[in-house]
Structures are given as C-alpha cells and as structure tokens.
Amino acid sequence: xxxxxxxxxKIRYPxxxxxxxxxxxxxxxxxxxxxxxxxxxxxxxxSETAENKSFLESKIAEINETRRNK
Numbered sequence: 851x852x853x854x855x856x857x858x859x860k861i862r863y864p865x866x867x868x869x870x871x872x873x874x875x876x877x878x879x880x881x882x883x884x885x886x887x888x889x890x891x892x893x894x895x896x897s898e899t900a901e902n903k904s905f906l907e908s909k910i911a912e913i914n915e916t917r918r919n920k
Contacts, residue, residue, distance in 0.1 A: 877884070
C-alpha cells in the first residue's frame with residue numbers, strides 16, 4: 851500500500867529536475883528576445899565620433915603634460 855510520503859518521495863526529483871529543464875528550454879526558445887539588440891548596442895558603444903575622439907585626445911594631452919611637469 852502506498853502512503854502519501856512514498857508518493858511525495860517518488861515525485862520530488864522528477865518534478866524538481868523537470869522544472870529546471872523546462873526553464874532551460876523556455877530560455878533557449880526565447881533567447882532572441884534576451885540577446886536581440888546586443889550587436890546594435892555594441893556598435894553604438896564602439897563607434898568613434900569626432901566629439902569622443904577630441905575628448906580623449908584632450909585628456910591624453912593633459913596626462914602627458916602632468917607627467918612632464920613632475
């Protein structure tokens with residue numbers, strides 16, 4: 851005769867691991883919504899504009915001048 855504790859023990863691991871596998875499956879099937887705009891964001895961050903370039907050059911010049919004056 852099965853007691854309720856026996857049933858709970860037998861169903862615990864399949865339920866836990868099934869939930870984990872289901873979550874991985876759901877994440878894999880919806881991965882485009884998670885990683886969709888990465889290339890666009892990366893290209894926007896890596897783009898060199900004239901303003902950014904002049905800012906960096908001015909900061910590098912300040913650092914070099916400070917090092918020369920030491």
